[in-house]
Amino acid sequence: MQAKSTPLVPLDGGALALLTLALSLATFMQVLDTTIANVAIPTIAGNLGASSSQGTWVITSFGVANAISVPLTGWLAKRLGEVRLFLWSTTLFVIASWLCGMAPSLELLILFRVLQGAVAGPMIPLSQSLLLANYPPSKRSMALSLWSMTVIVAPIFGPILGGWISDNYHWGWIFFINVPLGIVVLLLCARLLRGRETQTERRPIDGVGLTLLVLGIGALQLMLDRGKELDWFSSTEVIVLAVVAVVGIIALIIWELTDDNPIVDLSLFAHRNFAIGVGCISLAYLLYFGTIVLLPQLLQTQLGYTATWAGLAAASVGILPVFLSPIIGKNAHRLDMRVLVTISFLVYAICFYARTWFTPQMSMASVVWPQFWQGLAVACFFMPLTTISFSGLKPHQLASASSLSNFLRTLSGSIGASIINTLWERREAVHHEWLTEAINPYNPTSQQALAALQSAGFSSDQGSAYLAREITRQGFLLGSNEIFGLSALLFLGLTLVVWLAKPPFHPAGAGGGDH
Structure with a gap:
């Protein structure tokens, strides 16, 4: 369905305050998940019968999937609409969070963390762009100020909350806390953003760009996560990842600058x-x-x-x-x-x-x-x-x-x-x-x-x-x-x-x- 192309009237009053709360909460929830599991890795690994080094894949898997999916947001938003993509992304993030908390084995937890990282990609960029699009131009600086607090402060509270939960409750609550927060975000945004969809257009998918993005950025993120453990370039694995990352990213830049429908603009x-x-x-x-x-x-x-x-x-x-x-x-x-x-x-x-x-x-x-x-x-x-x-x-x-x-x-x-x-x-x-x-x-x-x-x-x-x-x-x-x-x-x-x-x-x- 073709979305509206006419400019939307900005929200005001209570509706604007609730939208700011919902979108900031979505950002806080997603940024929190990048650090909340860090201090709980020994607890998670021990509970699931794995070593701490194996447990670090709980962090790495999320980071790799998230790093790949974030740049896709612009293309997906033009294809699906920003509101629709945000609501779907948040819904899937809540489901993936619940699956992470229920995971009976490390292998399944890592799989669900990959899913969680992939679907979380559009949440932060779209929470930012939707906030700006629905604020009056004169108040957009205020919107960015309120939104930015969550991006900067959330990584600080992740380890505190993760440590407290793992010390006092089952580690699954590190992920379960996203479920009620996500439901609140979904209910508020579905109501407040109804009829405020952005214009969509049918663009062919940039298959080559997507492949190069997965290879280049995925290899780079894996190299960064594994480098310290493997003593960096004394490891063959790190060298191979570095070569794939460099070649993939250079090819991605060249391709995206010359393609008519780039997946990264x-x-x-x-x-x-x-x-x-x-x-x-x-x-x-x-x-x-x-x-x-x-x-x-x-x-x-x-x-x-x-x-x-x-x-x-x-x-x-x-x-x-x-x-x-x-x-x-x-x-x-x-x-x-x-x-x-x-x-x-x-x-x-x-x-x-x-x-x-x-x-x-x-x-x-x-x-x-x-x-x-x-x-x-x-x-x-x-x-x-x-x-x-x-x-x-x-x-x-x-x-x-x-x-x-x-x-x-x-x-x-x-x-x-x-x-x-x-x-x-x-x-x-x-x-x-x-x-x-x-x-x-x-x-x-x-x-x-x-x-x-x-x-x-x-x-x-x-x-x-x-x-x-x-x-x-x-x-x-x-x-x-x-x-x-x-x-x-x-x-x-x-x-x-x-x-x-x-x-x-x-x-x-x-x-x-x-x-």
Whole structure:
């Protein structure tokens, strides 16, 4: 059926508030599922009679399927309509979540996680584009502010919620919680978006592009997930995946730029603001998400925090965005988006620099305060950059632009987590070697340390083992401090890049555009 082509009257009042809640809840639910299972892997693997390394496929399978399906959103939305695709995607996500919680074996759980990741792909891009399409142009900055809180804050709460559920309830509730939330989303959206379908068109499927997308992006995501476990390029499997990824992605780019009906609309990068905005979002999210993974690991493995306390220490980043995002959104029309992004990147740089002083004796406040103030950076980050990215695009380009932007952001998060984890371990090895050189019978400091341990009741072997553990801990701390320092410098560099964007920054879908 041909959908309406006339512009829709924006929603207002209670209907608009409920739609914002529903679409933000859908986004929160999907983003949460990218991290909620991480801390529960040992519990899930043990319950299903598998090893922890096998259990990591519960995460990997979702990530690979999701990474492939997100770029398909633009093409599917034009074929089926944005509302219809969103409702079907959410329905299937709820069903897949229930199947994951009911899985009696690891093999079936992985299969259902593949299904869950695949059908979840359109949810985030469409929640964004549907929100923008149904808001009055003057309030779209507010819409993006409210929506962006869920994208940035949800990865923080995933590990906390996952750990709490796995400690106190059956691990299946990690997935079951999506069922009531998803039903609420479906009921609200089906009612509020009735008669508001976007225009559809019959486009032939880009079979070659789809095949190259599956091969290239699937191989890249598998390489990122498996690389650390297999010691990267010392493994034949990782080398093969890298070759397939590089060849597949290069061929995909060439094909999509020349095909009449591309499955991924790379022509959007011809818009200067889209290229600058998406580039900044991707690079900043790479650093942000990488440290989301690094900080809890550092607190738990080297500083003795429990999973719950590590999650709570990191969760303070979500406080300021809750209060600031609506204020920033309401006044965004008076502000230069580049100024807001510059403030965000400078605050990120300061907070990351504050973490370069982490020590084994630091208090919890030393962790919480940089996280808390980083909330200011979060509040000034996503909405302004998304506004810059979408400024000047036509309404019919929003679904494709949103899917491409969210795909690159998600992929950047995976790349960031892999790079930072690997770099952390490599830097620890370097520092471990340097610190070990100082521990020898001829060094007065090491002699004094061993003597002090022996006087405290340690045997010679126990004292040596204690020093070895301390050297490892110091090595990891020094490595993390270097990574935080490098991230601070990169954020400073990004403050210059954002000024390449060209005003005016019209509300998304308002038309116009710079090339």
